[in-house]
Amino acid sequence: MTILTTFLPILIMIGLVGVCFFVIKKSFNFKRKKRGFGTNRFLVGYILVLLIATILFYVLPDDEFLSVPKNPLGWSELEQIQNNIYQADDQEAIDQMEELDVVNEWSIPFQKDELIISSTNNGEYIFILAEVKSEMDNTIEVVHYATNSMLLKRNDQIAYDVELENNTLNIMSPNPVNLKLQHFDAEFTTTQFSKTAQFKTEYFSFGIRGPELLYIKVPNNVKITGDVEFVEK
Amino acid sequence: MNVIECKGLTKAYGRRQAIRNLSFTIEENKITGLIGRNGAGKTTLLKVIAGFFRKTSGEVHVFSYQPFNNLKVSANMIFIDDNITPPTALNLQELLESAASFYNNFDMELAKRLFDYFSFHPKQTHQSLSKGMKSTFNVIVGLAARCPLTIFDEPTTGMDSAVRRDFYRALLKDYIEHPRTIIISSHLLDEMDDMLEDILLMKEGQVLLHSSVLDLQEYAIAVSGNKQVISNWTKTKEVLYKKDIGVGNTYVVVRNELNELDKQQAHIEGLEISPVSIDDLSVHLTSNDKGGIDDVFTRD
Amino acid sequence: MSLPEINTWRLVRKQHAFKLKSYAGMYTSLMAIQVIGMLFSLGGVSSGGVSGDEHSIEFRTYSSNVVIAFTFLWAFISSILITTRAYRNDDFTFVTNRLTSNLSNLLFLLSASVIAGITSIMTGNVNKVIAYFFYESDYIIATDITFQGLLMGTFVTILYIFAFAACGYLVGTIVQFHKLFIVVIPTLIIGSMFIGTNTHDTSLLLVWIMDTYGKETSILLFVLKMIGTVGLLFLLSITLSNRMEVKQ
Numbered sequence: 001m002t003i004l005t006t007f008l009p010i011l012i013m014i015g016l017v018g019v020c021f022f023v024i025k026k027s028f029n030f031k032r033k034k035r036g037f038g039t040n041r042f043l044v045g046y047i048l049v050l051l052i053a054t055i056l057f058y059v060l061p062d063d064e065f066l067s068v069p070k071n072p073l074g075w076s077e078l079e080q081i082q083n084n085i086y087q088a089d090d091q092e093a094i095d096q097m098e099e100l101d102v103v104n105e106w107s108i109p110f111q112k113d114e115l116i117i118s119s120t121n122n123g124e125y126i127f128i129l130a131e132v133k134s135e136m137d138n139t140i141e142v143v144h145y146a147t148n149s150m151l152l153k154r155n156d157q158i159a160y161d162v163e164l165e166n167n168t169l170n171i172m173s174p175n176p177v178n179l180k181l182q183h184f185d186a187e188f189t190t191t192q193f194s195k196t197a198q199f200k201t202e203y204f205s206f207g208i209r210g211p212e213l214l215y216i217k218v219p220n221n222v223k224i225t226g227d228v229e230f231v232e233k
Numbered sequence: 234m235n236v237i238e239c240k241g242l243t244k245a246y247g248r249r250q251a252i253r254n255l256s257f258t259i260e261e262n263k264i265t266g267l268i269g270r271n272g273a274g275k276t277t278l279l280k281v282i283a284g285f286f287r288k289t290s291g292e293v294h295v296f297s298y299q300p301f302n303n304l305k306v307s308a309n310m311i312f313i314d315d316n317i318t319p320p321t322a323l324n325l326q327e328l329l330e331s332a333a334s335f336y337n338n339f340d341m342e343l344a345k346r347l348f349d350y351f352s353f354h355p356k357q358t359h360q361s362l363s364k365g366m367k368s369t370f371n372v373i374v375g376l377a378a379r380c381p382l383t384i385f386d387e388p389t390t391g392m393d394s395a396v397r398r399d400f401y402r403a404l405l406k407d408y409i410e411h412p413r414t415i416i417i418s419s420h421l422l423d424e425m426d427d428m429l430e431d432i433l434l435m436k437e438g439q440v441l442l443h444s445s446v447l448d449l450q451e452y453a454i455a456v457s458g459n460k461q462v463i464s465n466w467t468k469t470k471e472v473l474y475k476k477d478i479g480v481g482n483t484y485v486v487v488r489n490e491l492n493e494l495d496k497q498q499a500h501i502e503g504l505e506i507s508p509v510s511i512d513d514l515s516v517h518l519t520s521n522d523k524g525g526i527d528d529v530f531t532r533d
Numbered sequence: 534m535s536l537p538e539i540n541t542w543r544l545v546r547k548q549h550a551f552k553l554k555s556y557a558g559m560y561t562s563l564m565a566i567q568v569i570g571m572l573f574s575l576g577g578v579s580s581g582g583v584s585g586d587e588h589s590i591e592f593r594t595y596s597s598n599v600v601i602a603f604t605f606l607w608a609f610i611s612s613i614l615i616t617t618r619a620y621r622n623d624d625f626t627f628v629t630n631r632l633t634s635n636l637s638n639l640l641f642l643l644s645a646s647v648i649a650g651i652t653s654i655m656t657g658n659v660n661k662v663i664a665y666f667f668y669e670s671d672y673i674i675a676t677d678i679t680f681q682g683l684l685m686g687t688f689v690t691i692l693y694i695f696a697f698a699a700c701g702y703l704v705g706t707i708v709q710f711h712k713l714f715i716v717v718i719p720t721l722i723i724g725s726m727f728i729g730t731n732t733h734d735t736s737l738l739l740v741w742i743m744d745t746y747g748k749e750t751s752i753l754l755f756v757l758k759m760i761g762t763v764g765l766l767f768l769l770s771i772t773l774s775n776r777m778e779v780k781q
Contacts, residue, residue: 181592190686320555335627
């Protein structure tokens with residue numbers, strides 16, 4: 001088995017080289033037909049196709065394109081962000097984390113004195129943190145933070161929603177999505193010397209948007225229960 | 234002025250020597266016929282002269298340069314044989330233009346006229362031509378190039394006799410207008426003798442004879458008659474060729490060193506003396522020593 | 534007898550012009566090999582997926598990388614082909630010697646590499662345009678390249694292709710020198726794949742090539758290395774073939 005796995009790529013490579021050799025040799029000796037018709041038209045056609053494709057490619061509306069972030073976050077950076085979120089003392093600490101962006105904010109009037117937080121967490125890397133405010137303003141504030149510098153910022157399909165039902169705050173996970181992504185890459189000969197941002201699957205090791213956080217602030221007269229961590233004051 | 238000088242020239246492939254210890258010179262502006270049987274070493278000699286092959290030993294100078302890998306020799310020499318396989322991507326017209334770009338003296342007008350005369354089409358490709366047509370195209374290039382040294386190695390392969398005669402005439406006419414050194418190799422003289430000035434006979438890698446056509450015409454004489462009489466008569470003479478004809482009769486070719494006495498004696502003894510065409514002579518001289526093909530079928 | 538001096542450089546240029554026309558088969562084979570490369574790239578040169586949570590991402594990458602690799606192979610094989618007797622003898626139809634023949638081959642391979650480099654970079658656009666118009670996708674991520682970056686990439690591609698051509702040319706010349714090398718060279722190349730480091734199962738030769746050329750990040754050093762390598766390869770070829778006979 002190990003011998004086979006060692007040899008297989010080499011055999012495939014030799015096969016490929018053989019096929020290429022055959023093709024090159026055949027077309028190399030492509031005999032020119034009488035009276036001019038021959039490979040010339042194919043060549044001209046080929047060059048035209050290349051030119052048209054190149055022009056088309058550069059006139060494509062590139063505002064539809066996402067760029068690979070200049071300084072993408074790798075696995076270890078993402079892990080660090082995750083840890084920083086866990087260790088955050090208050091919202092100020094969260095706000096100071098440059099890697100986090102506010103995706104969405106809610107402000108919900110709330111008169112009752114007991115709040116149940118319920119999440120239909122499907123296993124995303126979302127972290128729910130609650131803080132009891134010092135004042136009594138009858139408002140629940142919810143902020144959704146996600147890691148910035150990730151590729152997909154504009155994905156409305158995968159937004160969390162927050163809904164108050166009686167005294168239960170339902171945190172609704174987005175429906176599972178299956179994203180299809182096309183990556184128009186630069187050639188390896190280009191990226192060898194141009195410092196272009198490289199696209200790596202590593203960026204998605206913490207899910208599509210990296211470490212996320214829902215920060216919930218409730219008035220100080222409200223008692224919270226549910227699947228939530230507290231910021232101790 | 235000698236265009237080609239060879240001294241003790243030898244070319245070996247491994248152990249086999251294709252040409253052995255050749256020494257001769259070819260003067261400027263002469264047409265020389267290189268005659269020899271297949272395998273006599275003609276092509277090898279010509280390719281050494283052309284600079285395609287490296288000599289094994291001895292000396293060879295072309296325009297007083299060593300020809301191997303020499304740009305000057307290459308620029309002033311054209312080698313035409315029937316193995317020329319021009320690039321398949323070019324048609325005949327483009328081939329002529331390419332040749333013209335390489336050879337400074339190339340006469341495109343002459344090439345065009347010959348091209349039309351032999352009914353070529355400019356858009357044809359070389360590999361689509363028949364063997365005879367290929368040879369014809371090659372010699373057109375060879376003629377029009379007007380190189381100071383023009384080498385034709387078996388140029389008429391596949392040509393029919395009309396084209397062959399046309400070629401010889403064209404060659405002679407162009408040579409008279411633009412004298413240059415020309416070597417034509419062939420296994421037989423056949424139709425060429427009235428065009429050539431010199432003849433270089435080769436056999437088994439060696440020069441057998443190098444003389445002018447005029448001298449060669451006087452070189453030998455044929456005698457025929459009774460076998461017994463002939464064998465007595467030729468005892469003191471150099472026999473170049475001998476063949477039995479009919480019953481008890483023999484035909485011999487001897488070196489032409491006869492004096493009047495010899496002739497008279499031959500006449501008295503009833504022998505018939507006749508001249509030998511250089512065509513036949515070259516065949517006799519270059520044939521191998523195993524008698525003729527007849528001997529193969531003669532079982533005693 | 535004195536003959537007019539021959540201007541070597543002028544002759545090389547003439548031969549180069551001649552070869553650009555007469556080696557037209559090179560362009561056909563380039564096209565054939567690039568079309569094959571593009572067909573291989575239709576579904577992306579690489580693809581993959583991530584599904585860490587409920588969501589999943591599928592992605593396909595489009596670039597000219599596969600075509601470029603195929604073009605390397607083309608350069609290598611074609612260069613071997615032009616050293617074969619049929620093509621070498623083509624030269625000797627007209628005025629030449631081994632040096633001018635080699636130099637004009639070098640120039641021709643350089644020209645062919647330029648054409649191959651530019652076209653191979655362009656083929657990526659064909660695959661990208663096809664992907665854009667015909668394949669469904671939620672997002673398109675484009676690696677941003679500046680125009681200078683693109684030019685430099687093309688230049689680097691040409692250098693790589695030319696280096697492969699130089700390798701092929703040397704291999705072809707060695708094979709012409711002695712037919713035994715037809716067996717020896719592939720054996721050496723394949724054999725070298727098995728001489729690997731103990732820790733990784735990759736061949737030392739490939740690792741060295743990757744480290745020396747592929748991982749070089751200074752363009753200046755890279756260009757110097759390439760010029761040195763290509764120069765050395767051609768020098769060897771020219772030295773070897775200078776003693777070779779033609780028209781056998």
